[in-house]
Amino acid sequence: MAHVTNFNLDQKFDFTAALKKSLMIMGGIGALLLVLGIFTAGSGDHGHEAAGHGTEHVDAAAHGDDHGAHDDHAAEAGHADAGHEDGGHSAFHWSERFFANLWINNVYFAGIAIIGVFFFAIQYASQAGWATAILRVMISLGNWLPFAAILMIVTYLVAGHDLFHWTHADIYVKGGDHYDHIIDGKGSFFYWPLGKGTFPIFWLGRMVLFFGLWIFFFTKLKNLSLQEDIHGGDSYWYTIRKWSAIFLVIFAVSSSISAWDWVMSIDTHWFSTLFGWYVFSSWFVAGLSAITLITIMLKERGYLEMFNENHLHDLGKFVFGFSIFWTYLWFSQFLLIYYANIPEETVYYIERLRSDSYGGIFFLNLIVNFVLPFLVLMTRDAKRHTIFLKVVCTIIIIGHWIDFFLMVQPGTLGHNGGIGFMEVGMFMLYASVVIFVVLSGLAKKNLIAKNHPMLEETYHHHI
Template sequence: MAHHSEQHYNLEQRFDFTAATKKSIMTVLVIGAILLGIGIILGITGGGHEEAGEAGGHAFHWYERLYANLWINNVFFTGIAIVGVFFFAIQFAAQAGWSTPLLRVMLSFGYWLPFAGLLMLATFFIANHDLFHWTHAYLFDKNDPQYDSIIDGKGAFFFWPMEKGTFPIFFIVRMVLFFGLWVFFFKKFQQISDQEDQLGGNSHWFKMRSWSAFFLIFFAVSSSISAWDWVMSIDTHWFSTLFGWYVFASWFVSGLAAITLLTIFLKGRGYLEMINQNHIHDMGKFVFGFSIFWTYLWFSQFLLIYYANIPEESVYFIERLTSDVYGPFIFVNIGLNFFLPFLVLMTRDSKRHGVFLKLVCSILLVGHWIDFFLMVQPGTLGHNGGIGFMEVGMFLVFGSVVALVVLGGLAKKNLIAKNHPMLEESYHHHI
């Protein structure tokens, strides 16, 4: 029986990115663009003359909100892209066999990385003062009335080896290095996958395993530092020692949800017929487990800061919990990202049926977007933030562009790693 199972499956299949699918995505893109346009117009007409107390008394401008949205979505979708590559590498490091037919689905998210890197750099250069308080030179000048000793103490982390307050070369080098190496590893994994498809044999699996090990070490360091750079440095006075873990957990759940959705989508279109309910169940268990892991980190960070009650740490939560704008979203955040997946995915059946997983994974993507919204907006926009047309529009625009890039990339190569040494094991996967 085992020898004949090969014949039933089409291992040469490619994803056909049909005009109809493109049209659906483009429709979402257009709706998002219209909502974004409405949000911008409302911002220009209604938001130009409010005085923002927290933002140092300067008038609040609509484009600051646009920049904050660009940043939220960029950080969020960068995370989903890099987690696809990360989860791919984990399969090789763990010598997993069950996930073999899913490997290319995971890896395809990496197609977004080069775009994410360029957008991140561009947004930083266009919006730096409006997003990052620490970019102001006067904070580092001891003779200036606005001199800030705490930020001055952290200045070298951004500006080394140049003078503090000049050009944040250290910060930019890190950004370029992280994206450069992430894209390098993504290309490397693709190259080895292509060779395996053409040549067969086990040597590519061993090669991939050692490259995965290098990538995982680099990812551990880079994902944490990028969380400090791109998110934590917005609230420059504040720090949390497990913030890198926290952002990783939010990224990881979002990435798992996206991989699960793409798998169910492909299966619904008649691809990946060797993926059965057991594979889907495994993805459901990952989503379930890491939603709880995210909550554990959320709670740990909150509890430690609440209990220690050190002013420069607790300000982060006070700013959010006591705010009319953000306070309610803290409960939405925990409801969508913990209670809902926890209660819905608890049973075995719900993890085996596409309909439950589609619902939960879609909600988790929105939920973790809200998580990043809560990390970025209070520090950049103060009480001028919120979720309106601009936020919803930008999320839809970003999501559909990412979908176009990822599906376009997926259509270029074989969907299944046909010469993977553990493909046979995956056929007989049963839990």
């Protein structure tokens, strides 16, 4: 390791007061925009006339076919109307939009956090050495997981009735005005072993279990890596590889089920067999972009001396490749549903495509998350220059937030949604807090896993 010892392997990131001030300013602007959004939404609450537009879209999707199930799907599309009515709401309230935004940001940033742990584990399970210099950057994203767990659970307990149509008890009452036999058939997935329409202990238990496992593995992998710094030797590398392999199996299952629970169950009638992969790909591209931006920020501040344009090129290839992978899944999901033209499936896209609130955003999602990364990062040189990657990765992080916005808001708010001050403000506020937590964790220990057995490979990495 003669070459590696030329570098300072005991570097620690200095989370400067100036950087903290910048994040506070960003969070403050976000908070002001959020308050402004609440004020403007509160002064213009909409009634059920707007929310009911979803039913018209489903009727259009039915093509005049006389299928009895179509009425059920119309009810689902307009559940902002039916659901709020049976919940005692006479009109759309700003708090419903506030809760929907809470859920979008909770799910999105929790996903980015667990992707950091996932990518860290991938390096060990695949016995990769190229990224040894930035392992601590990857694992640092997991510092947000405990906060994400608390926010997710609290948000559900406070706002679950507004977010999820299946929480309304009267849709499980056979013979009742709001009975829904499709949701009733799925009731056990939410409520077992309790009665349908009571407390969704099975659903909430999965959330607690998944976050508990994710936080456990994050803590275990991080601590083992830090112990390796102290004691050295190969034994810690083999131990981390073993724990990483176990985590990857658990993550494969938990990430898919969490996507069904936290996002797909919002549109309870609709389902997609690709959805777990789709949510993972969106999380993964955003997480890779976050890792890349933090790494560039550190490099520009004089840290990570052994990290060079070859490593940057690899990160750029990951961002480029998985942007295409996300697009492949998006198109596969859309094309199969479009081609089959089954009303209970097409309603999901009709609600988004034919809506004045979401139609433009639907196409913006594709442009931002596929067209721009594809065109900008296509060349080798673009992947090796920080300016291109900073611009593209920032756009991707915003773009995949838009992706989650489109997954959540149409199903929770109907046509009362949209991107305004509230959405921009909450995103900025969340982003500033998440960055603060991640960088605070990163500053506590060495930036480089100095006793990693593949550190020399990182130094000689060349492509």
